[in-house]
Amino acid sequence: MLTGMQIAIIGGDARQLEIIRKLSELDAKLSLIGFEQLDHAFPGACKEKIGEIDFSVLDAIILPVPGTNLEGEVDSIFSNEKVVFTGEYLQKTPEHCVVYSGITNSYLTSIMEESKRYHVQLFERDDVAIYNSIPTVEGTIMMVIQNTDFTIHGSTCAVLGLGRVGMSVARTFHHLGGKVKVGARSTSHLARIQEMGLQPFSLDELQKEMSNVDICINTIPAKIVTAPVINSMPLHTLIIDLASKPGGTDFRYAEKRGVKALLAPGLPGIVAPKSAGQILANVLSQLLFNQQQDKKGAE
Incomplete structure (x- = not known):
């Protein structure tokens, strides 16, 4: 269970729905940014604007597979509004906050290094x-x-x-x-x-x-x-x-x-978003559980 973990999920495609569903079932508290047009409701998940998020309490941030573009913009098929993920937001997070994405680019790598936050690139993992x-x-x-x-x-x-x-x-x-x-x-x-x-x-x-x-x-x-x-x-x-x-x-x-x-x-997200999302959700849930245990051990 991920009870007590506060996680922001920012943008993405249909794969993110499986991640939201899985983390919701595990009792995480989720802030959904870039999901204004999503009709489905998930227990423990709240739609918010990125400017409304209290980044100081976040344990993790989950970005879409591509992360951001080179201007920091995060794509979302569930929103018409532009979402920009900046280093200023990262600087407000606790030191233990971990950022997850599929891949990275020069912009994302740069703000991660400046903020000294840990970044997990899921597609670097063999599994x-x-x-x-x-x-x-x-x-x-x-x-x-x-x-x-x-x-x-x-x-x-x-x-x-x-x-x-x-x-x-x-x-x-x-x-x-x-x-x-x-x-x-x-x-x-x-x-x-x-x-x-x-x-x-x-x-x-x-x-x-x-x-x-x-x-x-x-x-x-x-x-x-x-x-x-x-x-x-x-x-x-x-x-x-x-x-x-x-x-x-x-x-x-x-x-x-x-x-x-x-x-x-990004073919998996196009041809089989449910299966591709479940792959990411299963790995993420285990990584977040391990992160939660490490945090408890440090306390």
Whole structure:
């Protein structure tokens, strides 16, 4: 139980509803910012404006998966009002207050460091990333089917990166009958690709390897699918970029050449928000419980 914990949940998408539901069931006291248009009521949860929050009593702040943008704005599908999360708010929190988000950026990292508050990036955790790869893969399959006139079975699929998402994508497309090759840099990843029964290739050979691909799925958050790489692809190639914004693809050049390229970060929140939210809610509830126990131990 999280009885006595005071938590602010600021903005987000439908995944946040599962987090609110779970924490409400565990008896936490919740302040919901950016949820004015949410009809559903949760016991122990109160809708508030960010300027009305008493940050001095908060034990935790839960931001959406992306955190904020580079101006500190927090997106919320449940509000038309702009919510800005600033370092001034953080400075008002107790020293034990922990901030949770999926990922970070330069703005969020900067205000966290200035305030000396602890920041947990949930997507840095292996358990969250691995569980989250399941709806990501399903969403990727959906996008491929919607945007091609050929089957995955028998098509040549290139997956760039063998991280937690890349591994799940490569394995699933292989099981669907795709001829899957995977690009990586480290020798250990290349060995793992070979062990999985897939075709490995070094990312140094990326341009050459793209000459026969039907589907290219990028998971690397760096500009890797460049103009020369796109130029070597067949015109019918579909690029799905799963990396966080702005992705790793030169979308301008892809459009100029006539190659369809789609940026698809946050797929779990789009295709399976309930399941994706439950993944986050289960991990968050355990982390908050541990935080609560640590606080009691310090007292």
